[in-house]
Amino acid sequence: MSEEKKQLITIESGEAEQPFRWSAGTYGSRFLTELRDHKRFVGIRCPKCGKVYVPPRRVCGPCFVELTELVPVSDQGEIITYTVVSFGFVDPATGKQKPVPYGYAVIKLDGADTYLLHYVDETDPAKIKVGARVRAVFEEERHGSMLDIKYFELLER
Amino acid sequence: MGKRVAITGVGMTKQRSSRPDVNGQELINEAARMALEDAGLTRSDIDAVVIGNMDHFEGINYVDTWSVDGSGALMKPIMKVTTGGTTGTTVAMAAYYHVASGLFDRVLAIGWEKNSESDTTGAIITAFDPFWDRPIFAGAVAGLALEATQYMHLTGATEEDAAYVAVRERKHALNNPYAHLHMNLTIEDVMKSPYLSWPVKMGDMCPRTDGACAVVFVSEDAAQDSPQKPAWVLGVADRHLWAYTSDPYANQAIENGWWFPAMEWSARELYDKVGITDPLEQIDVAELYLPYSFAGLRYMESLGFCGRGEGPALVRSGAFDMGGKCPVNPSGGVMSSNAIGATGLIRVAECAWQIQGRAGDRQVPDVKIALATGFGGCFWSDILLFGAEKPEKSRG
Numbered sequence: 001m002s003e004e005k006k007q008l009i010t011i012e013s014g015e016a017e018q019p020f021r022w023s024a025g026t027y028g029s030r031f032l033t034e035l036r037d038h039k040r041f042v043g044i045r046c047p048k049c050g051k052v053y054v055p056p057r058r059v060c061g062p063c064f065v066e067l068t069e070l071v072p073v074s075d076q077g078e079i080i081t082y083t084v085v086s087f088g089f090v091d092p093a094t095g096k097q098k099p100v101p102y103g104y105a106v107i108k109l110d111g112a113d114t115y116l117l118h119y120v121d122e123t124d125p126a127k128i129k130v131g132a133r134v135r136a137v138f139e140e141e142r143h144g145s146m147l148d149i150k151y152f153e154l155l156e157r
Numbered sequence: 158m159g160k161r162v163a164i165t166g167v168g169m170t171k172q173r174s175s176r177p178d179v180n181g182q183e184l185i186n187e188a189a190r191m192a193l194e195d196a197g198l199t200r201s202d203i204d205a206v207v208i209g210n211m212d213h214f215e216g217i218n219y220v221d222t223w224s225v226d227g228s229g230a231l232m233k234p235i236m237k238v239t240t241g242g243t244t245g246t247t248v249a250m251a252a253y254y255h256v257a258s259g260l261f262d263r264v265l266a267i268g269w270e271k272n273s274e275s276d277t278t279g280a281i282i283t284a285f286d287p288f289w290d291r292p293i294f295a296g297a298v299a300g301l302a303l304e305a306t307q308y309m310h311l312t313g314a315t316e317e318d319a320a321y322v323a324v325r326e327r328k329h330a331l332n333n334p335y336a337h338l339h340m341n342l343t344i345e346d347v348m349k350s351p352y353l354s355w356p357v358k359m360g361d362m363c364p365r366t367d368g369a370c371a372v373v374f375v376s377e378d379a380a381q382d383s384p385q386k387p388a389w390v391l392g393v394a395d396r397h398l399w400a401y402t403s404d405p406y407a408n409q410a411i412e413n414g415w416w417f418p419a420m421e422w423s424a425r426e427l428y429d430k431v432g433i434t435d436p437l438e439q440i441d442v443a444e445l446y447l448p449y450s451f452a453g454l455r456y457m458e459s460l461g462f463c464g465r466g467e468g469p470a471l472v473r474s475g476a477f478d479m480g481g482k483c484p485v486n487p488s489g490g491v492m493s494s495n496a497i498g499a500t501g502l503i504r505v506a507e508c509a510w511q512i513q514g515r516a517g518d519r520q521v522p523d524v525k526i527a528l529a530t531g532f533g534g535c536f537w538s539d540i541l542l543f544g545a546e547k548p549e550k551s552r553g
């Protein structure tokens with residue numbers, strides 16, 4: 001560091017916390033409750049286009065109508081695309097470095113028309129394939145969060 | 158009908174990894190004063206200011222208020238615009254709308270960022286849904302890696318194809334004194350760089366940068382007094398879509414013929430309005446928001462330069478190199494400098510310099526039409542066309 005730079009002062013934001021309280025909404029809460037209590041996935045069907053959204057949401061953007069019909073979807077599905085995250089970064093939820101590497105994929109559950117982003121239990125990209133079948137593995141202790149799903153396990157390697 | 162609008166002044170800081178010698182307002186002021194001087198104007202000539210940066214990157218809000226001494230907006234109308242990666246281009250579009258409305262004759266657009274002040278990935282994650290995205294989402298690098306995997310799967314494109322783009326952008330930056338990275342890389346260097354998120358390597362990604370950019374937009378009436386040749390806005394378009402971070406990979410979109418709906422839709426709309434039927438022939442230079450190398454393959458297809466899956470061959474033919482049919486990012490682009498809130502506006506500024514013939518060693522000869530894009534968030538898109546000739550009318 002140059003002498004000039006050494007004289008320039010910076011400060012850290014330190015241990016300051018800024019807590020928020022967010023709402024999952026009625027359908028989001030139902031989805032998370034089903035995960036937590038029954039290890040089940042639930043979606044919602046659009047009355048106009050028939051698309052099943054997972055997680056369930058109140059509105060279909062393209063149709064701009066209200067959704068009310070909850071439908072069960074599978075805990076199994078297929079990989080749409082994937083990567084293996086190996087760079088370090090700060091997880092804003094914890095303020096700590098996220099442990100790497102980990103498999104990371106966009107997953108289409110059977111019966112859903114939308115996709116979930118989640119972990120995959122594989123860190124060698126050569127062993128993950130687009131279209132590979134996966135199944136959700138749940139945490140023993142669940143709190144009503146997407147992290148109640150530990151990861152998706154590859155059913156074929 | 159709206160007023161026709163031109164760019165008559167540009168200011169830009171040299172893009173650097175860190176600027177601890179200035180705070181945000183002082184950084185902004187460097188670009189603002191340079192742009193006004195370039196346009197032959199003073200602060201009192203400016204009717205309004207539009208300013209933008211990324212939410213949460215510096216952890217300091219209200220830039221529109223605390224920057225007024227530096228931005229020149231003291232006791233003037235000022236509006237903050239923040240749309241993620243597209244912020245800089247949306248700032249330009251908002252300034253354009255101000256002037257085209259006929260209510261303002263001279264508007265200063267400012268984009269800035271001090272990326273060095275936070276963990277970029279952590280800051281980006283806070284832009285997304287706390288239930289469905291944040292617990293898992295790993296920010297831009299991993300999100301782009303998902304796109305790269307899908308693109309390679311659909312087209313057979315390779316990591317070497319992408320490395321060609323990374324090398325080209327860094328070579329171009331050697332001609333740009335404002336660029337952050339000045340690296341003479343080879344494809345082998347990029348291929349040997351460590352994976353950040355497979356298949357994306359260190360050499361494929363943009364850097365984190367501190368910098369500011371300011372651009373003066375004036376009405377056709379005010380342009381008559383300009384000491385600089387006006388760079389005319391031919392038209393702009395933008396599209397936002399997708400609610401959650403896993404939505405952009407939707408198979409339905411692909412099955413319905415859209416690979417990158419926001420960019421394809423906004424490009425088609427703008428080309429139709431401006432009369433671009435063959436982008437490769439008609440556009441002389443492009444400054445594109447390519448945040449990583451694979452974007453330089455796929456987005457060429459989305460922007461209509463070639464058909465689906467034809468990006469790698471056209472890129473490797475040299476069509477987008479300096480001296481090629483449509484040089485892309487003579488400045489070195491986003492892969493050489495990425496102060497995110499400034500990045501889109503730098504694309505606009507570089508287009509203006511190209512049209513004015515003031516781009517120095519990176520000048521493309523005889524530029525009549527220049528294309529700028531912004532990219533951000535869940536794969537959304539801003540697109541702007543600039544011309545050397547005054548258009549028949551303004552197009553929004």
Ligand SMILES: [Zn+2]
Pocket residue numbers: 046047048049050051060061062063064
């Ligand atoms: Zn619908």
